[in-house]
Amino acid sequence: MTAVFLGIPTAPRGVGHLRGDLSFPDAARDSLRDGQLRANLGHATATIRGKRAAVVGEVPDWAELREAGRAIKAATMARLDEHLIALEEQVTARGGTVHWASDATEANEIVTRLVQATGTDEVVKVKSMATQEIGLNEALEAAGIAAHETDLAELIVQLGEDTPSHILVPAIHKNRAEIREIFLRTMPGVDPGLTDDPRKLAMAARAHLRERFLRARVAISGANFAVAETGTLAVVESEGNGRMCLTLPQTLITVMGIEKVVPTWRDLEVFLQLLPRSSTGERMNPYTSLWAGVTPGDGPQEFHLVLVDNGRTAVLADEVGREALHCIRCSACLNVCPVYERAGGHAYGSVYPGPIGAVLSPQLTGIEDNASLPYASSLCGACYDVCPVAIDIPSILVHLRAEHVEAQQHAGPEALAFRALSKAMSNPRLWRLAQKAAGLGRFLAWGRPTLPAALPPPASRWTRTRDLPTPPKETFTQAWAREHGG
Amino acid sequence: MKVALFATCLVDTMVPQVAMATARLLERLGHEVVVPPGQSCCGQMHVNTGYRREAVPIVANHVRAFAGAEAVVAPSGSCVASIHHQQAAVARRAGEHALAEEAAALADRTWELSQFLVDVLGVTDVGAYYPHRVTYHPTCHSLRMLKVADRPLQLLRAVRGLDLVELPAADQCCGFGGTFAVKNAETSTAMLTDKMANVLSTHAEVCTAGDASCLMHIGGGLSRLRSGTRTVHLAEILASTEEAVTPHQSTTPAVPA
Ligand code: SF4
Numbered sequence: 076m077t078a079v080f081l082g083i084p085t086a087p088r089g090v091g092h093l094r095g096d097l098s099f100p101d102a103a104r105d106s107l108r109d110g111q112l113r114a115n116l117g118h119a120t121a122t123i124r125g126k127r128a129a130v131v132g133e134v135p136d137w138a139e140l141r142e143a144g145r146a147i148k149a150a151t152m153a154r155l156d157e158h159l160i161a162l163e164e165q166v167t168a169r170g171g172t173v174h175w176a177s178d179a180t181e182a183n184e185i186v187t188r189l190v191q192a193t194g195t196d197e198v199v200k201v202k203s204m205a206t207q208e209i210g211l212n213e214a215l216e217a218a219g220i221a222a223h224e225t226d227l228a229e230l231i232v233q234l235g236e237d238t239p240s241h242i243l244v245p246a247i248h249k250n251r252a253e254i255r256e257i258f259l260r261t262m263p264g265v266d267p268g269l270t271d272d273p274r275k276l277a278m279a280a281r282a283h284l285r286e287r288f289l290r291a292r293v294a295i296s297g298a299n300f301a302v303a304e305t306g307t308l309a310v311v312e313s314e315g316n317g318r319m320c321l322t323l324p325q326t327l328i329t330v331m332g333i334e335k336v337v338p339t340w341r342d343l344e345v346f347l348q349l350l351p352r353s354s355t356g357e358r359m360n361p362y363t364s365l366w367a368g369v370t371p372g373d374g375p376q377e378f379h380l381v382l383v384d385n386g387r388t389a390v391l392a393d394e395v396g397r398e399a400l401h402c403i404r405c406s407a408c409l410n411v412c413p414v415y416e417r418a419g420g421h422a423y424g425s426v427y428p429g430p431i432g433a434v435l436s437p438q439l440t441g442i443e444d445n446a447s448l449p450y451a452s453s454l455c456g457a458c459y460d461v462c463p464v465a466i467d468i469p470s471i472l473v474h475l476r477a478e479h480v481e482a483q484q485h486a487g488p489e490a491l492a493f494r495a496l497s498k499a500m501s502n503p504r505l506w507r508l509a510q511k512a513a514g515l516g517r518f519l520a521w522g523r524p525t526l527p528a529a530l531p532p533p534a535s536r537w538t539r540t541r542d543l544p545t546p547p548k549e550t551f552t553q554a555w556a557r558e559h560g561g
Numbered sequence: 562m563k564v565a566l567f568a569t570c571l572v573d574t575m576v577p578q579v580a581m582a583t584a585r586l587l588e589r590l591g592h593e594v595v596v597p598p599g600q601s602c603c604g605q606m607h608v609n610t611g612y613r614r615e616a617v618p619i620v621a622n623h624v625r626a627f628a629g630a631e632a633v634v635a636p637s638g639s640c641v642a643s644i645h646h647q648q649a650a651v652a653r654r655a656g657e658h659a660l661a662e663e664a665a666a667l668a669d670r671t672w673e674l675s676q677f678l679v680d681v682l683g684v685t686d687v688g689a690y691y692p693h694r695v696t697y698h699p700t701c702h703s704l705r706m707l708k709v710a711d712r713p714l715q716l717l718r719a720v721r722g723l724d725l726v727e728l729p730a731a732d733q734c735c736g737f738g739g740t741f742a743v744k745n746a747e748t749s750t751a752m753l754t755d756k757m758a759n760v761l762s763t764h765a766e767v768c769t770a771g772d773a774s775c776l777m778h779i780g781g782g783l784s785r786l787r788s789g790t791r792t793v794h795l796a797e798i799l800a801s802t803e804e805a806v807t808p809h810q811s812t813t814p815a816v817p818a
Contacts, residue, residue, distance in 0.1 A: 100748070457734070497616070
């Protein structure tokens with residue numbers, strides 16, 4: 076049964092970034108032509124792929140660790156409601172406040188209200204997928220509140236008025252020269268002699284950000300994990316900018332998808348090993364910040380946790396698709412995906428690109444709002460192989476394709492063709508006739524070994540770039556029967 | 562051993578020489594080959610395009626056609642992977658539990674060609690002769706779903722006269738992906754272009770693999786480029802013998818009639 080029939084709400088339209096304007100094939104068409112993008116992505120993903128493979132290869136019990144990660148996530152999802160209530164109790168007991176948001180609109184309203192209550196008109200932000208998903212920056216801006224991204228790559232994207240194209244490296248589609256150009260154009264007071272030396276670029280960003288860290292009274296973060304038994308939140312990052320936000324301002328607001336909860340402190344042991352090796356190819360994560368509620372005289376004195384559903388309960392209701400909620404956002408599947416590497420993150424039209432995006436976005440929004448995404452894969456299986464929590468992405472893709480097909484009220488030409496083919500393929504006599512009909516295609520070739528390149532659609536979608544062999548006079552089963560007197 | 566050959570719908574209809582080569586090879590190794598006449602398709606294309614309900618009667622036909630077979634061999638990693646990983650599941654989902662059981666039992670007796678040769682028959686030198694420069698592309702489903710690993714390479718290394726050259730970035734998908742190749746033709750072509758660049762960088766005369774579908778895609782691209790490099794299925798290379806070589810052989814496999 077699908078989520079739609081159960082009546083569980085999916086992520087609402089008109090808010091957030093889960094839907095693109097174009098279908099995947101149309102959006103990909105443009106990015107495939109962008110040679111700079113193809114080169115940047117090809118280079119960047121190949122580098123991260125290599126680093127990941129090397130550090131994963133040195134862990135002798137990686138397979139067991141991966142299975143532990145999978146098992147913890149599956150067990151947690153099975154009793155998600157209980158763990159969330161336990162989390163709320165613990166956060167509250169430690170001086171935090173928990174807010175429940177059923178969707179993006181509600182979450183944005185809650186956060187806006189909380190910021191307004193502090194009387195400030197600007198916030199610093201830790202890199203967070205959940206706030207991107209719900210379109211929080213736009214909602215704050217509409218309320219007259221400026222949100223400053225502090226993750227280096229997010230900053231590049233924000234200054235360039237661009238959108239992220241990767242969950243870990245949002246500006247992966249940009250190279251050094253392009254980043255220099257963005258900084259020169261948009262950073263107030265930047266040294267006009269700025270070069271594209273990575274250190275120089277980082278120093279420019281540092282100077283720009285420091286000022287904001289010291290000024291900000293409110294910070295907004297996401298969370299990688301939340302431990303139910305202790306009410307501890309965890310943010311995992313590489314730059315230390317996140318830690319600045321988590322410690323300096325008076326008020327901290329954390330926006331978290333409900334699937335990020337883990338039951339016990341010990342569970343972090345598994346994920347903090349799986350995550351850095353899978354994502355950045357590091358043995359240990361550089362900055363891991365953990366906090367529970369508020370501590371008088373140390374760090375933010377006001378802490379709010381906003382728990383966001385935005386379609387997740389609907390995903391949980393699908394027994395095949397729910398595995399997508401196990402994702403720890405390491406981005407390993409993006410880095411190995413041949414489709415992502417060529418089409419780029421923007422083609423997916425959602426903050427969640429790549430293989431995980433192709434299974435998560437359509438489930439969060441309802442399949443019909445992202446119907447082209449489950450087809451944006453050759454089902455090569457590279458994503459499943461690298462996923463640190465063993466999400467069988469290819470099987471979910473295939474499942475979602477079926478959900479889409481089965482949701483159609485009227486059969487289109489494709490459905491009719493597949494039905495007819497099914498009839499033929501399940502009846503040997505009809506199948507032999509169908510094969511004979513296909514064999515007649517050989518007359519189009521006028522005796523050449525390949526068919527002409529100019530065929531009518533849908534065959535043209537193959538023959539525009541690839542020759543099609545001329546069908547043989549005799550099928551194998553015919554030839555065999557003739558030889559063996561069948 | 563009596564081997565039931567599953568030609569697969571694509572090979573049977575479009576490239577019958579691949580199934581014929583598989584049969585000749587198994588016969589040369591001393592096995593009896595039968596071709597159950599009721600066979601058509603494993604159902605993979607339907608399942609992977611979203612027509613899992615429509616795949617159920619196809620699975621039923623497959624199970625009927627191969628009922629009683631001792632061992633089933635197919636020259637396709639992808640179809641065998643579908644038999645192993647999808648057939649029983651789609652039957653079960655449709656509530657056809659008896660069919661699911663039968664499909665699972667048949668899957669246990671079904672092998673991809675290189676696995677059958679190396680694991681079941683225990684041979685790596687099949688006595689083949691193919692004096693050409695060849696590169697091998699491990700197709701995704703044989704690599705990741707069936708885990709055939711280096712079995713095809715073991716077989717190729719034992720072929721006399723064959724100069725095996727390593728394919729750079731071999732484990733990258735060629736971009737075929739079934740209906741992906743037409744639904745996302747541009748992305749598929751971009752992937753194909755990189756695969757062809759790697760194939761051509763080896764200066765191989767022939768690119769081989771264990772799946773006729775991926776080879777039709779790669780070969781179709783190479784032919785469109787007039788590259789001169791062609792694709793030949795692994796079964797055809799393994800079936801080629803010195804005795805069958807004719808004066809105008811070129812890279813056409815010399816499979817005895
Ligand atoms: S699906 Fe798996 S590999 Fe992809 S980002 Fe999530 S955890 Fe990482």
